[in-house]
Amino acid sequence: MLETVQDTRQRLLEVAEQFYAERGFEGTSLRSLTDAAGVNLAAVNYHFGSKRNLMWEMFSARIEPINTQRMFLLDKVLAGPELPTLEGVFDALLVPVFDVAQGPNGANLIFLRMIGRVFSESEEFWHQLHNQFFDVLCRRFLDAIVLAEPKLSPEEVAWRFHFSIATMLGALGTHKSLNRNCASVPTLNGNDMDETCLRLRNFICAGFRGAQLKP
Amino acid sequence: MLETVQDTRQRLLEVAEQFYAERGFEGTSLRSLTDAAGVNLAAVNYHFGSKRNLMWEMFSARIEPINTQRMFLLDKVLAGPELPTLEGVFDALLVPVFDVAQGPNGANLIFLRMIGRVFSESEEFWHQLHNQFFDVLCRRFLDAIVLAEPKLSPEEVAWRFHFSIATMLGALGTHKSLNRNCASVPTLNGNDMDETCLRLRNFICAGFRGAQLKP
DNA sequence: GTCTATAGTCCGATAGAC
DNA sequence: GTCTATCGGACTATAGAC
Numbered sequence: 238m239l240e241t242v243q244d245t246r247q248r249l250l251e252v253a254e255q256f257y258a259e260r261g262f263e264g265t266s267l268r269s270l271t272d273a274a275g276v277n278l279a280a281v282n283y284h285f286g287s288k289r290n291l292m293w294e295m296f297s298a299r300i301e302p303i304n305t306q307r308m309f310l311l312d313k314v315l316a317g318p319e320l321p322t323l324e325g326v327f328d329a330l331l332v333p334v335f336d337v338a339q340g341p342n343g344a345n346l347i348f349l350r351m352i353g354r355v356f357s358e359s360e361e362f363w364h365q366l367h368n369q370f371f372d373v374l375c376r377r378f379l380d381a382i383v384l385a386e387p388k389l390s391p392e393e394v395a396w397r398f399h400f401s402i403a404t405m406l407g408a409l410g411t412h413k414s415l416n417r418n419c420a421s422v423p424t425l426n427g428n429d430m431d432e433t434c435l436r437l438r439n440f441i442c443a444g445f446r447g448a449q450l451k452p
Numbered sequence: 453m454l455e456t457v458q459d460t461r462q463r464l465l466e467v468a469e470q471f472y473a474e475r476g477f478e479g480t481s482l483r484s485l486t487d488a489a490g491v492n493l494a495a496v497n498y499h500f501g502s503k504r505n506l507m508w509e510m511f512s513a514r515i516e517p518i519n520t521q522r523m524f525l526l527d528k529v530l531a532g533p534e535l536p537t538l539e540g541v542f543d544a545l546l547v548p549v550f551d552v553a554q555g556p557n558g559a560n561l562i563f564l565r566m567i568g569r570v571f572s573e574s575e576e577f578w579h580q581l582h583n584q585f586f587d588v589l590c591r592r593f594l595d596a597i598v599l600a601e602p603k604l605s606p607e608e609v610a611w612r613f614h615f616s617i618a619t620m621l622g623a624l625g626t627h628k629s630l631n632r633n634c635a636s637v638p639t640l641n642g643n644d645m646d647e648t649c650l651r652l653r654n655f656i657c658a659g660f661r662g663a664q665l666k667p
Numbered sequence: 668g669t670c671t672a673t674a675g676t677c678c679g680a681t682a683g684a685c
Numbered sequence: 686g687t688c689t690a691t692c693g694g695a696c697t698a699t700a701g702a703c
Contacts, residue, residue, distance in 0.1 A: 267698090403622030407618030492687055
């Protein structure tokens with residue numbers, strides 16, 4: 238194995254992502270984490286100060302480049318001469334996630350599950366994460382959707398956006414289990430991230446457009 | 453307060469639901485749980501044998517009546533002279549959940565969050581829950597959807613059903629946080645379960661129908 | 668920066684009196 | 686069926702040698 242030698246800090250971040258994705262915050266012990274990373278238990282507090290800070294920095298390192306890219310793509314959609322489309326807006330939201338998931342060594346399903354698990358965190362931790370990483374982003378995307386669907390009231394947009402986010406997070410969180418959720422269900426090829434992303438985007442856009450309360 | 457006196461076992465089940473919804477399995481300690489329930493710590497092992505069995509029975513007591521009702525409604529949809537509709541099938545899946553959530557004392561958001569949290573459980577526990585409570589159900593609903601949308605291949609149905617379930621679970625899990633996910637988002641009236649259910653069903657049906665891979 | 672050793676706390680489970 | 690008391694172990698965090 239000619240892998241690049243990684244320092245302790247980086248190894249901790251990588252194993253933290255995997256363990257968090259598989260077991261959640263409370264379910265991950267620092268002992269099991271440092272054992273799997275091949276580093277000393279005390280290294281967590283030396284490099285990060287606490288278990289919580291380790292997880293926070295792991296999440297931050299993953300989500301901030303994605304959110305930067307989301308904003309960049311959204312700005313591009315909004316800068317055009319025409320009104321934005323739902324497809325353009327939701328592509329800006331989804332494509333950066335699946336770009337990261339489509340790693341060089343095959344689909345990074347751990348990463349998807351980690352992202353999807355965040356929203357079932359305990360209330361306080363989730364609230365802090367949301368304020369730090371999603372509040373502004375959420376507002377920007379809502380404003381863009383109002384432009385894309387000008388006939389809908391803000392409340393109507395809020396409802397449909399809520400379901401759209403629920404679909405995205407639910408799909409990310411359950412993605413790893415695709416092939417065994419139902420024993421007798423056809424196997425889904427969940428390794429092609431581009432196809433998964435496009436299917437998800439099409440589902441969300443269609444749901445959004447067709448979700449009028451009274452049929 | 454003229455409440456009916458409840459026995460220890462029932463109080464444990466109720467507090468277990470609340471704590472599981474708010475903190476998850478690993479995040480719930482038996483001491484905090486028994487304190488909140490006003491019962492002795494040892495009562496958990498006397499009545500249920502273990503923390504795990506307590507949570508399992510809590511979930512079973514909640515989901516089994518719902519699944520019975522789901523099957524009943526699905527059978528009704530399938531017994532008609534005409535082919536089932538997507539709306540009928542997804543109503544059979546969703547309405548029993550929101551019927552329970554629409555409790556006599558207002559919306560039972562704890563219950564919704566508990567259901568939505570289950571799918572982010574650790575792999576092993578989730579797998580066992582799925583085998584026990586969802587495997588057969590899932591197969592039955594998939595078969596019904598194939599009848600409702602006969603032009604779609606089984607693989608195509610499986611993809612779209614996956615996203616539909618993701619939407620449902622994501623919406624249940626995040627429902628409690630509706631009003632503070634975005635500070636500047638219009639407040640959603642998340643207390644009318646019938647309206648929430650209908651909106652969710654319409655979103656899912658529209659997403660399902662419009663989720664073709666190639667536009 | 669890495670290690671050993673351990674403090675101090677909390678955990679699930681259970682024995683045994685009542 | 687409920688209680689006290691406690692076991693044995695796991696946890697996070699840290700002190701201090703190297």
